[in-house]
Amino acid sequence: MFLAQVHVTYKPSILDPQAVAIKNAMHRLNFDKVEAVRQGKYFELSLDVATATDAETQTEAICEQLLANPNMETYRYEVKELANQ
Amino acid sequence: MFLAQVHVTYKPSILDPQAVAIKNAMHRLNFDKVEAVRQGKYFELSLDVATATDAETQTEAICEQLLANPNMETYRYEVKELANQ
Structure with a gap:
């Protein structure tokens, strides 16, 4: 058994108003050290x-076909082996 | 400058129908090795x-007050120092 941890984020060029709103909320709560x-x-x-290679191949294909929107998003993942049950 | 990477997920006891829907979509795409x-x-x-301690204290407070719903969600975070600009 392998665990794949996948992160999907907007490309840096994509405007993300939700992230801006979260930052503004932090500043309103006086967390003004948050820069971005x-x-x-x-x-x-x-x-x-x-094998780990199989897990990476599967995860890559799943990201491409389902989890990420390749027009707007990038993804990265790490695969690790889980201890046998 | 420090970077805090925060993950907010449902507590294991909380039913997550969106995750079930994603798993079903993977199976429909023939990724049937996905167990969960x-x-x-x-x-x-x-x-x-x-300091890293300041960054951790701030991140902890932000998670508690804004990012996570303590009734349903758990959070974890790592803090790392960014190279000087």
Whole structure:
């Protein structure tokens, strides 16, 4: 069993008004040391495959076909092996 | 400058129909090795503070007061120093 941890965020060129709103909310709460906020989506996939390479191949394809919008978003992921149950 | 990477996910006891829908979509796309999906929110905060301890204290307070719903969600974060500009 492998665990893939996937982060999907907007490309830097894409305007993200939700992140701006979150930053403004932080400043209103007096967290004025926050200079920038990025926000995105996070997924954890448990994959029943034999090797880390298989897990990476599957995760890559899943990101391309389902989790990320390639026009606006980028993704990155790490794969790690889970201890045997 | 410090970067805080925050993950907010549902507590394991909370039913997450969106994650189930994502898993079903993966299976329809023939990614049938996916056994489980968790999904959540991801934030990156750039903090203009002097020490890693300050960054952790601020991030903890921001999670408590803004980013996470303590009734339903848990959060975790890592803080790392950014190279000087």
